Amino acid sequence: xxxxxxxxxxxxxxxxxxxxxxxxxxxxxxxxxxxRAARLVGRTVSKLPGDTRLPWHRVINATGxxxxxxxxxxxxxxxxxxxxxxxxxxNGRIDLKEFRWQP
DNA sequence: ATGGTGACTTGGC
DNA sequence: TGCCAAGCCACCA
Numbered sequence: 001x002x003x004x005x006x007x008x009x010x011x012x013x014x015x016x017x018x019x020x021x022x023x024x025x026x027x028x029x030x031x032x033x034x035x036r037a038a039r040l041v042g043r044t045v046s047k048l049p050g051d052t053r054l055p056w057h058r059v060i061n062a063t064g065x066x067x068x069x070x071x072x073x074x075x076x077x078x079x080x081x082x083x084x085x086x087x088x089x090x091n092g093r094i095d096l097k098e099f100r101w102q103p
Numbered sequence: 104a105t106g107g108t109g110a111c112t113t114g115g116c
Numbered sequence: 117t118g119c120c121a122a123g124c125c126a127c128c129a
């Protein structure tokens with residue numbers, strides 16, 4: 001599959017994440033049929049246009065943390081969006097046991 | 104070609 | 117929990 005096709009798959013997976021739930025980059029990769037491509041997912045997400053409708057904020061890393069510097073603008077943006085949909089974020093961390101989405 | 108760099112993950116201590 | 121080393125994928129200087 002080509003680049004665009006990979007992006008489309010990743011977008012589709014992210015778009016399917018229900019409100020109030022989160023998934024890890026690796027999980028997105030798996031669901032998109034691209035195991036071990038977590039980094040690709042991270043890179044793809046980082047290049048999303050600022051006005052995208054995709055719920056990219058529901059994607060976090062395997063340790064349950066927001067993958068961005070705590071002081072960054074993006075960090076705050078993601079945190080706000082998550083809390084807005086009742087996802088508990090403490091110290092940039094989310095409890096995967098409770099909020100991880102399992103299709 | 105070659106080494107460095109991420110919005111990553113896993114295993115070990 | 118936290119830090120590290122390796123493995124991993126795509127990109128770029």
